[in-house]
Amino acid sequence: xRITTTTAGKLGKTPLLVLCVAEGSKPxxxxxxxxxxxxxxxxxxxxxxxxxxxxxxGPAERVLLIGTGTExxxxxxxxxxxxxxxxxxxxxxxxxxxxxxxxSKSLPGDRIGRALAEGAAMGAxxxxxxxxxPTKPKxxxxxxxxxxxxxxxxxxxxxxxxEANAFTRDLQNLPGNKMTPRDFAKYARxxxxxxxxxxxxxxxxxxxxxxxxxxxxGVSQGSTEPARLLHLTYKPKGKAKGRVALVGKGLxxxxxxxxxxxxxxxxxxxxxxxxxxxxxxxxxxxxxxxVPVEVHGIVGCSENLIDGNATKPGDVHTGxxxxxxxxxxxxxxGRLVLADCLTYTCRKVKPDTILDLATLTGAVIVALGHEVxxxxxxxxxxxxxxxxxxxxxxxxxxxxxxxxxxKDAMKGKHADLQNIGSPAVGAGSSQGAAFLSHFVEGDVDxxxxxxxxxxxxxxxxDWVGGAAGSGVGARLxxxxxxxx
Ligand code: BES
Ligand code: MN
Ligand code: ZN
Numbered sequence: 290x291r292i293t294t295t296t297a298g299k300l301g302k303t304p305l306l307v308l309c310v311a312e313g314s315k316p317x318x319x320x321x322x323x324x325x326x327x328x329x330x331x332x333x334x335x336x337x338x339x340x341x342x343x344x345x346x347g348p349a350e351r352v353l354l355i356g357t358g359t360e361x362x363x364x365x366x367x368x369x370x371x372x373x374x375x376x377x378x379x380x381x382x383x384x385x386x387x388x389x390x391x392x393s394k395s396l397p398g399d400r401i402g403r404a405l406a407e408g409a410a411m412g413a414x415x416x417x418x419x420x421x422x423p424t425k426p427k428x429x430x431x432x433x434x435x436x437x438x439x440x441x442x443x444x445x446x447x448x449x450x451x452e453a454n455a456f457t458r459d460l461q462n463l464p465g466n467k468m469t470p471r472d473f474a475k476y477a478r479x480x481x482x483x484x485x486x487x488x489x490x491x492x493x494x495x496x497x498x499x500x501x502x503x504x505x506x507g508v509s510q511g512s513t514e515p516a517r518l519l520h521l522t523y524k525p526k527g528k529a530k531g532r533v534a535l536v537g538k539g540l541x542x543x544x545x546x547x548x549x550x551x552x553x554x555x556x557x558x559x560x561x562x563x564x565x566x567x568x569x570x571x572x573x574x575x576x577x578x579x580v581p582v583e584v585h586g587i588v589g590c591s592e593n594l595i596d597g598n599a600t601k602p603g604d605v606h607t608g609x610x611x612x613x614x615x616x617x618x619x620x621x622x623g624r625l626v627l628a629d630c631l632t633y634t635c636r637k638v639k640p641d642t643i644l645d646l647a648t649l650t651g652a653v654i655v656a657l658g659h660e661v662x663x664x665x666x667x668x669x670x671x672x673x674x675x676x677x678x679x680x681x682x683x684x685x686x687x688x689x690x691x692x693x694x695x696k697d698a699m700k701g702k703h704a705d706l707q708n709i710g711s712p713a714v715g716a717g718s719s720q721g722a723a724f725l726s727h728f729v730e731g732d733v734d735x736x737x738x739x740x741x742x743x744x745x746x747x748x749x750x751d752w753v754g755g756a757a758g759s760g761v762g763a764r765l766x767x768x769x770x771x772x773x
Contacts, residue, residue: 290409291431294432297389300321301386302348304349304350305349305382307354310354311357314334322348322349324345329354334358337368338356339372339376341354341380351382353385364750367683368408370406371751372412374408374412378413383428384428384432385432386433387433388435391437402437402439402446405433406445406451413426414455416758418459453570454764456569456570456760456763458758458759460569461562465592468562470509470514470541472541473590478491480521481521486525487576489520493516494506494515496518500629501607502629504607504625505589505629507600511600518587519587522583529582532642533643533644534584534585534634534638534643535766536589537564537588537646538561538623538648539588539590540562543558545620546593546599547602548621560745563744564588564645567760569586570760571762574764580767582770585638587633587638589629591622593619600619602617608625609629609633610728610730612705612706614708615707615708616708617707623648624647624724624725627649630645631645632730640733644738646766647740650739650741652721653739658742660742660747660748661742662685662740664736665690665691665738667736674772674773682765695723696727698710699723706724747761
């Protein structure tokens with residue numbers, strides 16, 4: 290779906306004209322567009338309500354009204370634009386023009402343009418590369434009609450951010466046999482290709498062994514697919530205002546290992562690389578859009594399978610930090626992979642802030658469902674920044690506790706640490722975060738984001754939702770970086 294801008298003043302010919310109507314107000318129909326008598330009369334403008342008709346004359350063949358409710362907001366406009374794109378498709382309109390509402394103090398034009406572009410593009414996302422005969426979309430583009438420069442700029446940003454979201458979704462949705470750690474590395478390299486500000490370093494198992502990454506390699510040793518450690522770097526044009534590391538869990542498939550998962554829904558564990566996909570998605574946005582920060586993306590990629598060489602419950606591995614870990618449950622593998630990624634980040638990258646994203650625990654779904662990511666910020670500034678970024682992007686975040694009792698629960702009996710808590714019942718997400726905290730070194734701001742609930746199977750919000758990857762994290766991370 291191509292998203293462009295067009296002038297609002299003089300409307301060109303279009304198969305479908307989409308007008309936003311606020312609740313309790315009458316649609317403002319552009320000059321020259323003639324509608325059947327009475328068509329606009331009963332339309333109440335309730336959020337997400339729609340009504341369409343053929344125009345009797347003028348530049349538009351059809352007109353679609355979409356209600357925006359009582360108050361315009363980013364999420365509301367994303368939904369309206371997504372509905373517009375989907376209706377254009379179902380009406381069989383080859384193209385549509387969507388007239389952007391006017392900006393205001395509380396919702397300026399740049400945000401309107403961004404939300405509309407994001408909503409239309411993300412709402413039109415589909416994943417059909419695995420079908421032998423994918424159906425071609427009927428609607429090829431939405432033009433956003435505006436004469437406001439800020440709205441036009443917003444559309445441009447929104448297009449890039451929607452592409453970042455789609456890129457993340459594509460990585461998520463590809464099946465495990467087509468998104469192995471080596472495939473992941475290939476996509477990371479492509480992000481750096483032809484871009485002077487992004488570089489990509491891919492490390493293999495030999496290089497990881499040389500750094501002492503026994504925890505990550507302990508997860509990978511039951512698989513014939515070799516693990517990879519990805520390290521992307523973005524350097525801004527001018528002098529960087531700080532250095533942020535984005536660390537992602539990249540389990541391209543998590544069968545659980547010897548602590549085997551039940552067969553129902555095990556296929557969904559192809560999404561266990563969603564944290565890493567979000568990190569790559571943020572770099573996709575950084576190809577187009579500038580932030581004044583040096584950004585590092587570190588992704589630990591591995592499978593978690595069973596074979597004669599796999600880690601057994603009770604095995605002890607030593608990570609890059611020198612700490613020993615008793616692997617009491619091989620299904621708590623994400624934290625092992627992330628532990629070595631965090632040590633690498635603290636020692637080799639030395640950022641001022643680390644954000645790690647992982648589909649770490651099923652428990653976070655119990656706590657927060659599929660709409661809200663659980664965050665464990667090390668200070669209130671970081672907490673507020675992430676909550677704000679979540680509100681703006683429609684990728685909500687909410688803090689969960691990480692207390693000393695949780696950290697203590699991860700101390701080992703026979704080794705320094707153990708990878709599941711004792712007592713093992715309750716506070717599973719906090720215990721996962723607490724395990725990670727043992728590998729965050731020095732004076733660094735750190736937040737772990739548990740996206741196990743929000744990465745797929747989210748409820749329908751028009752631009753996202755359903756039984757596939759959501760692309761969560763890519764836009765959220767960019768928003769955080771842009772506003773820091
Ligand atoms: N990738 C899973 C977490 C997960 C489970 C995400 C279900 C989404 C849906 C992770 O590796 C895992 O298996 N975690 C265990 C931890 C437990 C063994 C302490 C879990 O959540 O059950
Ligand atoms: Mn697991
Ligand atoms: Zn996992």
